[in-house]
Amino acid sequence: MNAQLKKYELKKFFWKDYLTIMMGTAMYAIGITLFIMPHHFVTGGLTGIAILMNYAFGMPVSLTILGVNIFLILAAIKILGSQFLLKTIIGVGSLTLFIGLLEGFPSMPVLLQEDPLIAGMIGAILCGGGLGLVFSVNGSTGGTDIVVMVINKYRNVTPGRIMLVIDLTIVSSSYIIFQSIETILFGIIIIAVMTTSVDYVINGIRQSVQFLIFSKKYEEIATEINLQLHRGCTVLDGVGWYSQKPQKVVVVLAKRTESVSIFRIVKGVDPNAFVSQASVIGVYGEGFDKMK
Numbered sequence: 001m002n003a004q005l006k007k008y009e010l011k012k013f014f015w016k017d018y019l020t021i022m023m024g025t026a027m028y029a030i031g032i033t034l035f036i037m038p039h040h041f042v043t044g045g046l047t048g049i050a051i052l053m054n055y056a057f058g059m060p061v062s063l064t065i066l067g068v069n070i071f072l073i074l075a076a077i078k079i080l081g082s083q084f085l086l087k088t089i090i091g092v093g094s095l096t097l098f099i100g101l102l103e104g105f106p107s108m109p110v111l112l113q114e115d116p117l118i119a120g121m122i123g124a125i126l127c128g129g130g131l132g133l134v135f136s137v138n139g140s141t142g143g144t145d146i147v148v149m150v151i152n153k154y155r156n157v158t159p160g161r162i163m164l165v166i167d168l169t170i171v172s173s174s175y176i177i178f179q180s181i182e183t184i185l186f187g188i189i190i191i192a193v194m195t196t197s198v199d200y201v202i203n204g205i206r207q208s209v210q211f212l213i214f215s216k217k218y219e220e221i222a223t224e225i226n227l228q229l230h231r232g233c234t235v236l237d238g239v240g241w242y243s244q245k246p247q248k249v250v251v252v253l254a255k256r257t258e259s260v261s262i263f264r265i266v267k268g269v270d271p272n273a274f275v276s277q278a279s280v281i282g283v284y285g286e287g288f289d290k291m292k
Helices: 002-039 045-057 061-080 082-103 116-136 144-154 159-178 181-206 218-229 256-269
Strands: 208-214 233-240 245-255 274-280
Touching (some): 002 045, 002 061, 002 082, 002 116, 045 061, 045 159, 061 082, 061 144, 144 159, 159 181, 208 256, 218 233, 218 245
Antiparallel strands (some): 208 245, 208 274
16 A cells, blocks of 8 residues: 555656656746847857747757757757656757747737837846746756767866856857847856756745754644644754753754745644754755656
8 A cells, every 4th residue: 555655656756757847848938939039139058049949040949949959858868868858858848849839829029129228127027036936846958958968977167157158159140141249248247147046946945044043842743843844843852051951952854835834834733942943055865856
């Protein structure tokens, strides 16, 4: 029975990941096709290359993304492993589909025609938020992500530095087509906003909190947290230095969204409890992120 339950939960977990990836790629496609491309802005990554090819030769962005990604996936399948590439295939497929559908509309309106910079900002936020959702479940949209991971595996260079160099090179290449420094500056702004949005979404989803709860009713508090939130608790032995009396400390790691519930539990059991809450970055293990 337990084996069947674990199998069901694992399947449910994977389906949730795939839906998150598709939601993220849909947001990314909307940002690119409705806000960035109509104003002839350029972004980084493979999408930026595809946009430049579209501006120069009229090639559909979706087909360029699909063609280059097929080549990259086949080249990297032995290097990066099947688990990463499975989610990459889902990400590439859904991104290609969504961009292809939106590109297929013959008379797509140009939104915010009088305020191109605002349109670029909205597009960058949508793209960054979408990528953040994809990255939050260890997915990928392919393209330069694959190149970065392959280089990082064999060279001691940080992924962020590699991505920055690639993105700046792609955006700077737009000068060949537009002969405009302004286009390059807009592209750099869009990359900066997009990167910030990615970090905001990932940190918002993964941010955890740590509670230190000092109370004589520590057993009741720990039990209620276990039962109501299904969170594990650790009880530590301490000594109050002023009183020189032994003191039990309940340590709880939880998601940020569970903070209010924990405070309610503590207040309901012991209104006089002393509670410390701190933000924690990087909690790995059961119920949190997986160590990679």
